[in-house]
Amino acid sequence: MSQIAAASSRTIKEFLRERPVLFWTIAWPIIWVLIGSFVFVSGAPKEIVPYLRGATTIAMMVFALMIAGVANLPSNIASDREHGLLAKLMSMPISPWKDFTGRLLGLVAFSCIAAALVTAVGLACGARFSSTGINVLQAVGFLLLVICASAGIGLLVGTFIKHVHGAVMTGVGISVITAAVSGMFMPYSALPSSLQQFARLYPVASANSSATYALLGEEMAGYNPLAASQIGLTAGLSVFLLVLGTILYSRFCWRME
Amino acid sequence: MLKGINLKVDEGEFYALMGPNGSGKTTLAAIIASVRMPTSGSVAIYGREPGQAKEWIGYVPQENFSSPNLTGRENLMYVANLLGYSGSQAGNLVSEMLGWIGLTADADKRVSKYSGGMRKRLEVATALFPGVRILILDEPTTGLDPAARRTFFGLIEQIKGEKTTIFLITHIGADAELASRVGLMDEGEIIAEDTPEALKRAHGLEDVITVETAAQSEKVASILRDFSDDRRVLETEAGYRIFSRNGDKVLAEVVRSLDRVGHKVTRIEVAKPSLEDVFFRLTQKMVREVE
Numbered sequence: 041m042s043q044i045a046a047a048s049s050r051t052i053k054e055f056l057r058e059r060p061v062l063f064w065t066i067a068w069p070i071i072w073v074l075i076g077s078f079v080f081v082s083g084a085p086k087e088i089v090p091y092l093r094g095a096t097t098i099a100m101m102v103f104a105l106m107i108a109g110v111a112n113l114p115s116n117i118a119s120d121r122e123h124g125l126l127a128k129l130m131s132m133p134i135s136p137w138k139d140f141t142g143r144l145l146g147l148v149a150f151s152c153i154a155a156a157l158v159t160a161v162g163l164a165c166g167a168r169f170s171s172t173g174i175n176v177l178q179a180v181g182f183l184l185l186v187i188c189a190s191a192g193i194g195l196l197v198g199t200f201i202k203h204v205h206g207a208v209m210t211g212v213g214i215s216v217i218t219a220a221v222s223g224m225f226m227p228y229s230a231l232p233s234s235l236q237q238f239a240r241l242y243p244v245a246s247a248n249s250s251a252t253y254a255l256l257g258e259e260m261a262g263y264n265p266l267a268a269s270q271i272g273l274t275a276g277l278s279v280f281l282l283v284l285g286t287i288l289y290s291r292f293c294w295r296m297e
Numbered sequence: 298m299l300k301g302i303n304l305k306v307d308e309g310e311f312y313a314l315m316g317p318n319g320s321g322k323t324t325l326a327a328i329i330a331s332v333r334m335p336t337s338g339s340v341a342i343y344g345r346e347p348g349q350a351k352e353w354i355g356y357v358p359q360e361n362f363s364s365p366n367l368t369g370r371e372n373l374m375y376v377a378n379l380l381g382y383s384g385s386q387a388g389n390l391v392s393e394m395l396g397w398i399g400l401t402a403d404a405d406k407r408v409s410k411y412s413g414g415m416r417k418r419l420e421v422a423t424a425l426f427p428g429v430r431i432l433i434l435d436e437p438t439t440g441l442d443p444a445a446r447r448t449f450f451g452l453i454e455q456i457k458g459e460k461t462t463i464f465l466i467t468h469i470g471a472d473a474e475l476a477s478r479v480g481l482m483d484e485g486e487i488i489a490e491d492t493p494e495a496l497k498r499a500h501g502l503e504d505v506i507t508v509e510t511a512a513q514s515e516k517v518a519s520i521l522r523d524f525s526d527d528r529r530v531l532e533t534e535a536g537y538r539i540f541s542r543n544g545d546k547v548l549a550e551v552v553r554s555l556d557r558v559g560h561k562v563t564r565i566e567v568a569k570p571s572l573e574d575v576f577f578r579l580t581q582k583m584v585r586e587v588e
Binding site: 042043045046047049050053054057058120122123124125127128129130131132133134 | 327330331332351352354356357358359360361362364366367371374375376378379380381382383407423433
């Protein structure tokens with residue numbers, strides 16, 4: 041437990057004290073919440089503006105979670121490898137699973153902080169949600185799937201991209217491109233049909249739609265992602281990515297050459 | 298690649314492995330520290346395989362692995378917690394270690410504000426928690442200024458007083474001189490091994506004459522060759538080095554000979570040989586590419 045707590049606490053501190061991490065994970069989504077709340081809604085009917093702001097807030101919350109997992113986690117792993125910390129850890133009586141669990145818990149805690157700040161700014165900008173307590177719990181569940189899928193992708197990037205800058209650029213690239221082509225920055229209905237298929241398949245985008253559906257309804261989500269098959273696909277792929285990332289991380293990052 | 302390494306280090310011994318970059322020193326250290334797996338052969342630490350002896354190993358890799366975003370105290374607490382210490386036990390132990398490495402006053406500053414020497418002392422402390430019996434230091438003084446290096450080895454002197462075995466990897470002769478036994482390593486093999494003094498005696502080095510001239514030329518090297526016992530001249534960035542049993546006696550003649558052909562000597566000195574000179578004598582290679 042002590043090892044998990046140590047790895048977790050270190051990961052949170054590292055994230056909170058690294059300016060690029062703070063910018064990409066917290067400041068950047070907040071900037072888009074502000075832009076989305078005041079610029080992109082200018083032509084919209086007054087009564088739906090708070091809900092458009094709500095949709096923007098959810099999308100940016102998901103984006104923050106995605107960046108934390110897909111870019112920050114691998115940069116943290118790559119940095120530890122580049123600076124010899126992984127070699128140091130391998131020489132110590134430590135289980136890679138405990139190190140991984142600690143990192144993941146640190147990531148979850150940091151992601152929650154980022155999501156809370158983005159939500160607070162969204163609410164301050166006038167975002168509104170039409171939901172009950174159950175819907176909120178559903179949305180939290182889908183956001184946890186976002187963290188799982190993102191952490192899985194992040195572990196894959198961190199395992200195979202050896203250098204810090206490479207890991208950061210790859211992580212940010214994956215996040216921005218997949219978010220753009222899966223409808224997180226635009227209405228689902230505006231996507232071409234091939235990208236709509238991708239948006240349903242890609243667990244981060246699907247979970248984003250699911251959280252939007254739970255908190256704002258089908259009109260804002262663009263489709264009903266709460267069908268059992270769709271939820272099963274999203275949850276299954278999220279868990280699959282996390283398990284795959286974990287196995288490869290413990291095999292390759294902690295492997296004796 | 299390591300070839301035919303047969304090495305035994307006794308408990309409490311300070312052993313230095315010296316060789317140029319790429320000679321296999323770090324690979325050997327990583328195998329002992331259980332960071333790398335040997336393709337053949339075996340390593341035993343108090344009779345156990347390295348992977349089964351991790352609690353006895355304190356490994357300090359070449360890179361600065363401490364986190365610059367954390368304070369010195371946080372870095373040590375991280376390692377203490379990983380090793381199973383928690384609460385006030387960990388806090389007290391870390392405070393004690395910070396005092397021991399002379400970082401109490403800077404304990405709550407971020408490591409990014411530390412000098413290279415402070416950071417290296419902190420990293421050595423991460424390898425010296427109770428229970429560690431073998432300290433493996435991989436190139437610990439690379440990049441340190443002379444003052445930081447002296448402070449660092451002051452710390453190592455304190456550790457030497459304990460029962461801890463020290464295994465130092467270095468390419469710096471002056472660092473290796475502090476060890477009780479030195480292995481010289483080249484191309485994956487230990488080519489000579491003994492105490493520093495015995496190595497110097499065994500390889501027939503009396504004096505090293507260092508000559509610096511305003512300009513380097515083949516003519517200078519050719520004249521110096523006549524004063525060298527083995528007719529070899531080592532060219533360095535600043536000038537030349539030759540080995541002579543009569544350093545003091547030939548000094549004036551060296552200056553006169555060079556002066557006669559118009560090469561002004563800007564600096565000349567006679568010194569006792571270093572382990573780097575022994576390495577050169579044995580391999581015809583410099584341990585360090587730049588002097």
